Amino acid sequence: MSSADHLVYMANQIARNFGALADDAAATKVAEHILLYWDPRMKSRIVQCAKNEVSELSAVTAEAVRIVADKTTSNG
Amino acid sequence: MTYQPQKDLGTPQSKSKDVVTVSIDDREITVPAGTSVMRAAAEMGTRIPKLCATDNIKSFGSCRLCLVEIYGRRGTPASCTTPVEDNMVVKTQTPLLQKLRKGVMELYISDHPLDCLTCSANNDCELQEQAANVGLRDVRYGYEGANHLGEAKDTSNPYFDFDPSKCIACSRCVRACDEVQGTFALTVDGRGFASKISAGLSDDDFLSSECVSCGACVEACPTATLQEKSVAEIGLPDRSEITTCAYCGVGCTFRAEMRGEQLVRMVPWKDGKANHGHSCVKGRFAWGYANHRDRVTKPMIRESISEPWREVSWGEALSYAASEIKRVQEKYGRLSVGGITSSRCTNEEVFLVQKLVRAGFGNNNVDTCARVCHSPTGYGLKTTFGTSAGTQDFDSIEQSDVILVIGANPTDAHPVFGSRMKQRLRADIRDGGAKLIVIDPRQIDLVRSPHINAEHHLPLQPGTNVAVLTALAHVIVTERLTDEQFIRERCNWEEYREWAAFVSDDRHAPETLEPVTGVSPKDLRAAARLFATGGNGAIYYGLGVTEHSQGSSTVMAIANLAMATGNIGKPGVGVNPLRGQNNVQGACDMGSFPHELSGYRHVSDADARAMFEAEWDVPIDAEPGLRIPNMLDAAVDNEFKGLYVQGEDILQSDPNTKHVSAGLAAMECVIVHDLFLNETANYAHVFLPGSTFLEKTGTFTNAERRIQMVNKVMAPKNGLEDWEVTQELARAMGLDWNYENSSQIMDEISRLTPSFAGVSFDRLQEEGSMQWPVNESSPNGTPIMHVDDFVRGKGQFVVTNYVPTDEKTGPRFPLLLTTGRILSHYNVGAQTRRTENTAWHPEDLLEMHPTDAENRGLQEGDWTKLSSRSGETTLRVKITERMAPGVVYTTFHHPATQANVVTTEHSDWATNCPEYKVTAVQVTASNGPTDWQENYEERSQKSRRIDTHGEAVE
Known part of the structure; x- marks a missing residue:
């Protein structure tokens, strides 16, 4: 698995673990998790993966990555 | 301190709260009811002669030496078996007693060799001491009659000898094996004069028997019958120092008994609050690695890993390491380097490594070996309870009524606590003992062992912990067995209701989940009912919980279960992670x-960062750094180029070896700080020699949050304690660090860490140990957490x-592999493989159910090839019904086995803790090592060459 694919896999795995929640709530939790535990390089990579649309982010993950992108941009 | 044997008050302490006052030799003493006359006398300083009594086992009354006279009573009762009573008047020394004792001693000595001067126990022998105490001057019977003199010694055990000719048949060893260790290996064979201590069956010796070499019998023996080989070789110690064991998370304290700078023996300390005078084969005996010839004591460098190592001065090694870190950062950026702290090192050493990364490297790329073991505990317990640690002290187990063990094998991995657990589980104790529920794919020893019979063993399919715990919760909630009062008072009620609705759903019923979990719904329901209604319920768990793709979820599911049943905040209950390494709790703290x-x-x-920024005078990055697996991914991407690893062998211990080696090979500066040229050092450019726990002063924190002193007993062979090495590296990088001793580092920890606010070396020396949090509201520490509030x-x-895990079985890989440890080895075996412990476990074996073996035409001891989607290795098979069909098991103690070549890169969703416990594999017959193993061995040998005088040696 390439490192980009692995990152996508990890993000989707987090989303699956919030699978019992409604999609909105799950996306918020996934974004929160990524913001708290991923280093800046991993965050920018996953944002890039979402932009390039080359990867298979689940709907919840894609929404979470959008939140991460907003927050990391707004934080500079 | 100068050498003094440990105090022995003869019989165990009474736990009664009532007291009685007695007169012994005209002096009054008040003691708890139930105290023996012998112990009451000992507490006031009167040592009644004794041989068969010792204070960590029940009194037995066989030697007839401790006789006393009691006013108003007939005869001369044994003081060890006679409890004190109010107003009792006791005489311990009268002409009658003197005569009787002398007669008893005369009989003992008539069948004992008189070689005191050349005996290894000379001056440390209770028989010798009592002969002196009773004034024995002559033996009227002569030495010609039938006797036991001249019987052959059993020297089979690598650590202690058994000399039956010196045995007085007091049975202290047998009783210690039963009562303290709980193994029931030893026995008294024969009757009367023919009585003989046996290591097990008649053809067993002390190596082949079920004896686990915990040393309890050696400690209990009053003569030289069972004695450490090291004492026979070196002689008696002349001083002792209390220190803390550097093996597992139990944190046993020992007296390091020394002669000069030479360690004679490690004796478990009776006042140690984690171990109460007990030990296991590792802590007690396996310390020989400290002097092993493989130990590297000189710093070394090399420009590329294809070159041999070059021994250099500390100055050259450190300035080279510092300049390389700087060069890498200049070339690849501030975030391109990081460090790994060691759970084997002290709190002070760990603190300095993370300080070096945060303040010196200027990023947060620091991680620790807890990543691969208990990081899910950190995440799960922080989320549910608010702090990342177990809730109880070890003593709490004495008040448990139901003990649930999930994904842990305490008798092998945490043996001293395992013995404690067995003491509480014994069905033959007064209240019938605690009931046991085991949730584990294997039938671990606890399930059925002498006097212990688990009420329920739920042999689940590996990877289904969350399903089983949710099913248990389903039963407890739907059958209304929850502790609603506790939940309403102590927890968030709305969150509870959401959770209760979730677990109550039919899809979580044990019957629905049976095809997934493989657990009988009937057994699961019964176990749930027992846990919820059986009184104080305590949960103990280990790496079988955390090392899964849902490790963090499982920890939270455990916490849910404890809260739902009100099992938090009092003695006897709680959520208790059995932490792996000696200081893994501390490394996380x-x-x-x-x-x-x-x-x-x-x-x-920001507030927390501000404290550090003020103290260290540098900005702290507000963004999290890379975790170990992320570091390796980034290295493979050529974005992470430098690593300082203190005391961890990531190449052997981390999963998917090929990925780890690719990551390490891609780095330009790998600094390994260790005792040995470990597997990771094959990829290192700088080697900084480390010091053992015997050579340093600091603190370790065990699984019960207990902070204990590690005291230096000998000078470091490499010249520096590990914190000094890190300080010198920091200085070489230009940081102005000036710690004069590790106590000053603890003072800094205490200033910057609210839960350590009241901790200092002075307080620890005074108190013996303290459990964090130690702060204004708990100035003496906190044995049990979350008492009033979480x-x-x-x-x-x-x-x-x-x-479900993505690691699935299928036609190519039909079996599930799970990995673990055994008693005699520790982790990657770097220490224990360099001791005589290899006598018990010279190689890793693959455990397999007989049906699976038969289907493959495999027989006991056959070489097999173990392959997975990640890689393959070979090892020999052990056929056992402990395994469920479809599941195989091995350990990862030997680098030649390369078990982690097979494990995958799947990991816990929240923490990236590797999924060691589930790998889909195939097992086939094999005739020798794989190409990977052969190439690996060749590469290892090449990369370990040391060029000492312009010539490379291997």
Whole structure:
């Protein structure tokens, strides 16, 4: 698995673990998790993966990555 | 201190709260009811002669030496078996007693060799001491009659000898094996004059028997019958120092008994609050690695890993390491380097490594070996309870009524606590003992052992912990067995209701989940009912919980279960992670995780950062750093180029060896700081020699949050304690660090970490040990957490959705491999493989159910090839019914086995803790090592060459 694919896999795995929640709530939790535990390089990579649309982010993950992108941009 | 044997008050302490006052030799003493006359006398300083009594086992009354006279009573009762009574008047020394005792001693000595001067126990022998105490001057019977003199010694055990000719048949060893260790290996064979201590069956010796070499019998023996080989070789110690064991998370304290700078023996300390005078084969005996010839004591460098090592001065090694870190950062950026702290090192050493990364490297790329073991505990317990640690002290187990063990094998991995657990589980104790529920794919020893019979063993399919725990919760909630009062008072009620609705759903019923979990719904329901209604319920868990793709979810599911049944905040209950390494709790506490500062404060917490910025005078990055697997991924991407690893062998211990080696090979500066040229050092450019726990002063924190002193008993062979090495590296990088001793580092920890606010070396020396938090509200520490409130306020129920692992069996890989440890070895075996412990486990074996073996045409001891999607290795097979069909098991103690070539890169969703416990594999017959193993061995030998005088030696 390439490192980009692995990152996508990890993000989707987090989303699956919030699978019992409604999609909105799950996306918020996934974004929160990524913001708290991923280093800046991993965050920018996953944002890039979402932009390039080359990867298979689940709907919840894609929404979470959008939140991460907003927050990391707004934080500079 | 100068050498003094440990105090022995003869019989165990009474726990009664009532007291009685007695007169002994005209002096009055008040003691708890139930105390023996012998112990009451000993507490006031009167040592009644004794041989068969010792204070960690029940009194037995066989030697007839401790006789006393009691006013108003007939005869001369044994003081060890006679409890004190109010107004009792006792005489311990009268002409009658003197005569009787002398007669008893005369009989003993008539069948004992008179070689005191050349005996290894000379001056440390209770028989010799009592002969002197009773004034024995002559033996009227002569020495010609039938006797036991001249019987052959059993020298089979690598650590102690058994000399039956010196045995007085007091049975202290047998009783210690039963009562303290709980193995029931030893026995008294024969009767009367023919009585003989046997190591097990008649053809067993002390190596082949079920004896686990915990040393309890050696400690209990009053003569030279069972004695350490090291004492026979070196002689008696002349001083002793209390220190803390560096093996597992139990944190046993020992007296390091020394002669000069030479360690004679490690004796478990009776006042140690974690071990109460007990030990296991590792802590007690396996310390020989400290002097092993493989130990590297000189710093070494090399420009590329294809070159041999070059021995250099400390100055050259450190300035080279510092300049390389700087060069890498200049070329690849501030975030391109990081460090790994060691759970084997002291809190002070760990704190300095993470400080070096955060303040010196200027990023948060620091992680620790807890990543691969208990990081899910950190995440799960922080989320649910508010802090990342177990809730109880070990003593709490004495008040448990139901013990649930999930994914842990305490008798092998935490043996001293395992013995403690067995003491509480014994069905033959007064209240019938605690009931036991085991949730484990294997039938671990606890399930059925002497006097212990688990009420329920739920042999689940590996990877289905969350499903089983949710099913247990389903039964407890739907059958209304919850502790509603506790939940309403202590937890967030709305969150509870959401969780309760989730677990109550029919899809979580044990019957629905049976095809997934493989657990009988009937047994699961019965276990749930027992846990919820059986009284104080305590949960103990280990790496079988955390090392899964749902490790964090499982920890939270455990916490949910404890809260739902009100099993938090009092003695006898709780959630108890059995931490792996000696200081893994401490390493986590000290801020080793890339997202947390010491005391579990997130790096995004501006107030917490401000404390460090003020003390260290540098900015702290508010973004989390890389975790170990992320570091390796980034290295493979050529974006992470430098690593300082203190005391961890990531190449052997981390999963998917090929990925780890690719990551390490891609780095330009790998600094390994260790005792040995470990597997990771094959890829290192700088080797900084480390010091053992015997050579340093600092603290370790065990699984019960107990902070204990590690005291230096000998000078470091490499010249520096590990904290000094890190300090010198920091100085070489230009940091102005000036710690004169490790106590000053603890003072800094205490200033910066609220849960350590009241901790200092002085207080620890005074108190013996303290359990964090130690702060204004708990100045003497906290044995039990969350008593009135959870650390986070209200306990949080978290919905844990069962997500099956992506590691699936199929036609190519039809079996599930799970990995673990055995008693005699520790982790990657770097220490224990360099001791005589290899006598018990010279190689890793693959355990397999007979049916699976038969289907493959395999027989006991056959070489097999173990292959997975990641890689393959070979090892020999052990056929056992302990395994469920379809599941195989091995250990990872030997580098030649390369078990982690087979494990995958799947990991816990929240923490990236590797999924060691589930790998889909195939096992086939094999005739020798794989190409990988052969190439690996060749590469290892090449990379270990040391060029000492312009010539490379291997």
